[in-house]
Amino acid sequence: MAVKFVMKDEQVKELKERIAEHKQKPGPLMPTLHDAQRIFGCIPVQVQKLIAEELGESVAKINGVVTFYSHFSIEPKGQHIIGVCLGTACYVRGSQQILDAISGELKIKAGETTEDGLFTLEATRCIGACGLAPVFTIDGKVYGSANPTVARKALEEYLQK
Amino acid sequence: MADLVKLTINGKEVEVPSSYTVMDAAYKLGIDIPRLCFLKGINETSACRVCVVEIQQGPRTMIKNSCTVKVADGMVVRTNTERVHRAVKLNLQLLAANHKFECWRCPREHNCEFLALLRKYDIDNVMGESKWFSKKAPITNFSDAFVLDSSKCILCGRCISACQKLAGTGVLDFNRRGFVTFVSSALNHEIEDSGCIYCGKCIQACPVGALREKDDLDKVEELLESDNYTVVQMAPAVRAALGEEFGYPMGTNVEAQMYEALEKLGFDDVTDVNFGADVTIMEEGTEFLERLGKFLKGEEVVLPMFTSCSPGWIRYIETYYPEFLPNLSTTKSPQQIQGALTKHYYADKIGVDKKNIKVVSVMPCIAKKFEAKRPEMEYDGIRDVDVVITTRELARLIKRHDIKFTELKGTTPNSPIAKYTGAGVIFGATGGVMEAALRTVYAKLEGKELSDPDILDVRGVDNGIKEATIKVKGLDVNVAVVHGAVNIPEMMRRIKEGKKQYHFVEFMACTGGCVNGGGQPIVNAKVQDETDVRIERAKALYSLDKANKIRVSHENPVVKELYKEFLETPCGHKSHHLLHTSYTKREEYSK
Known part of the structure; x- marks a missing residue:
């Protein structure tokens, strides 16, 4: 629980506006959840309750969908999201060492967020860049043919920013 | 065609x-x-x-x-x-492979639908012993009324559908996916704070023992062994269903055997909540007459008045419609009234110190466990009811004590506060509270009894909302009866719409009323298809009503005596302290 979650008024206002739009069409839940994830960075129970009230569904049902898809998260994520691919091709070319290196550097395990809220480390499935294996990503930017040194250097760049 | x-x-x-x-x-x-x-x-x-x-x-x-x-x-x-x-x-x-087998301590051991199939097909638990399939750490969720244990859950989804379609609350749903899927409230948030009304429809739907009432039998055993004066009381609906646990056909009235079994268990005194129901009618009926009187004079008053007997309904209105709390009758439920009267009235009559009296309640309901623990349910530091067990738990207790239920001849309790009228016993079925109240309200206003005490318009289970109009003193009293929490929003809509002036509305959280409560014996899914549990069990209560010489609460001789020598007048000073209560607005997922 590195980052405390607080809903800001303007975020709530934006989500409510989006929900009002989505309600015009059938199946408003999925687009609403995508917006909520974008606006708040995560969908904890507080946000689920808001969505439940607006859509007239139960909190448990909203949560069922949120926890079903890995795209949505319950806990706040860090400012930068690091994904290390543990797909077959990357794994055999040593992506586990990259994950271990980043994990050691940031002192967090896969799935966790640093205390300062700067980084979230995720172990991902194949991201479809097997030709560049092993790969990792930071905020969607792909680092190919990587190794622990490349990873450490990339982290340093972000730390200096 | x-x-x-x-x-x-x-x-x-x-x-x-x-x-x-x-x-x-x-x-x-x-x-x-x-x-x-x-x-x-x-x-x-x-x-x-x-x-x-x-x-x-x-x-x-x-x-x-x-x-x-x-x-x-x-x-x-x-x-x-x-x-x-x-x-x-x-x-x-x-x-x-997904199920934890500890059948010997599971409350569904004798009627588990899953175990029956495993026996029938002679299943080897080959995969349960493989580390790839066996279940990971269990998810549990406890409260004073309800227990959820994912280690027994086979993810059939029956509870989820029952919660949505019968209670309309949707408290339970699947969490996560794949091997780690589990059923609970959102993120396994504590059930007490998840909008659950404790109707127990999920428990009745579960084919295994993943959902159950919180077991309080140990507390009862402890009380029975203690030096306290133990008084047991039971709800109307218990006698209509307890027999099923001992092989009787559905709808068999086992009242006399139940009384005897309770004596054999070692309770010092057996009373009956049906008596409390009669007192409820005196209080609630008077409260209604007061409100109606003001209404007729054109004074400002909150109408329609809502009944307050079903604790599941109370949790529902407190959570989902708090704006209607002033409509609720302040009269406590029969369980609490019976408990309070046992300790503050009956104790003196039998010469026992009220501090040494412990009241055990047998209820068809798990919400009653919560109700008895509400902070306001006490007077003078003495709790109205000490322990609440369900009909199922009573059956387990009787079996545990090797009492041969089917061989019992049956008795009638000696206690005066076990004497009840036909109006008290029909509380256990939908429409029963309304019918009992109308019999008394009519008599009070007209000065004579209804020519036919059977008010058929408020009985039955075909409609979730039943409406009726009773002519009293030239006034059309519009009443409605709602059963099944899923129907409550529609009733609230009708009231808010204001097309019709309703005067009195009965609500019960369970469809069919208490006879189909969450603490009643669980009926196998296939039997549920073939028979209407609600109708069969209600028949037992209506025949008890019919057989009773007195069919109106205000003619119960013990009730009359109670008011004469103790309470003085319904809704009076003493009643106010002992028999009336208050309500709290609740919010789900607030903790």
Whole structure:
């Protein structure tokens, strides 16, 4: 629980506006959840309750969908999201060492967020860049043919920013 | 006229309406198909795959689930082939892998639908012993009334559907996916704070023992062994269902045996909440007359008045419609009234210090466990009711003590506060509270009794909302009866709409009323399809009403005596302290 979650008024206002739009069409839940994830960075129970009230569904049902898809998260994520691919091709070319290196550097395990809220480390499935294996990503930017040194250097760049 | 289609099942031809499923058609032929997740009208999701059959379509024979596949003309179905048998066995093995077997301490041991299937198909738990399939750490969720234990859950989804379709609350749902899926409130948030009303429809829907009441039998055993003066009291609906746990047909009234069994268990005194129900009518009826009187004078008053006997309904209104709390009658429920009177009135009569009296309540309901623990349910530091157990728990207690229930001759309790009228006993069925109240309200206003005490308009289970108009003193009193929490929003809409001035509305959280409460014996899904539990059990109560010489609460001689020598007047000073309560607005997911 590195980052405390607080809903800001303007975020709530934006989500409510989006929900009002989505309600015009059938199946408003999925687009609403995508917006909520974008606006708040995560969908904890507080946000689920808001969505439940607006859509007239139960909190448990909203949560069922949120926890079903890995795209949505319950806990706040860090400012930068690091994904290390543990797909077959990357794994055999040593992506586990990259994950271990980043994990050691940031002192967090896969799935966790640093205390300062700067980084979230995720172990991902194949991201479809097997030709560049092993790969990792930071905020969607792909680092190919990587190794622990490349990873450490990339982290340093972000730390200096 | 529905279209009819002809199909063949196991070589037998049958003609059924085209709306039938293959399972329906097989049942019509008397062919048994195993089933687990299927609960007619409630859960038809084809999740468990235990009901598979072989269906021949053209050159191909396919294995399909019979619970949702519709019949078609010329269909050829086989339920008894080797291939079907293998498929059912495999599916049961996979389900068994997800289940924690501790049947000896499971409350469903004697009527577990899953265990029955495992026995029938002689299943080896091969996969349960493999580390790849066996279940990970269990998820549990406890409260004072309710226990959820995911280690027994087989993810059939029956509880989820029951919560949505019967209670309308949708408290339970699947969390996460794949191997780590579990059923609970969102993120397993504590159930007390998840909008749950403790109606227990999920418990009745569960085919295994993953959901159950919080077991309080140890507390009862402790009290029975202590030096306290133990008084047991039971709700009207208990006597209409307890017999089912001992093999009696549904709807058998086992009142006399129940009394005797309770004496044999060692309770010092046996009383009856039916008496408390009679007192409830005096208080609630008077409260209604006061409100109606003000209304007729044109004074400002909150109407319609709502009944307050069903603790599930109380939790519902507190959570979902707090703006209507002023409409609620302040009269406590019969359970609490009976408890309070036992300690503050009856104790003196029998010469026992009220501090040494412990009241055990047997209820068809798990919400009653919560109700008894509400902070306001006490007077002078003495709790109204000490322990609440369900009908199911009582049956377990009787079995544990080796009492041969079916061999009991039956007794009648000596206690005066076990004397009840026909009006008190029908509280256990939907419409019962309203009917009992109207009998008294009519008599008070008209100065004479109703010519026919049976008010049929408020009985029955066909409609979730029943409306009736009773002519009293030239006034049309509009009443409504709502049962099943899922119907409450519609009633609230009608009230808010204001097209009709309702005066008095009865609410019960369970469909059919207390006879179908969450603490009653659990009825196998297939039996639920074939019989209407609510009607069968209610019959027992209505025949007790009919057989009673006194059918109106205000003529109960003990009630009269109670007011004469103790309470003085209904809704008076003493009643206010002992028999009336207050309510709190609640919010789900607030902690």
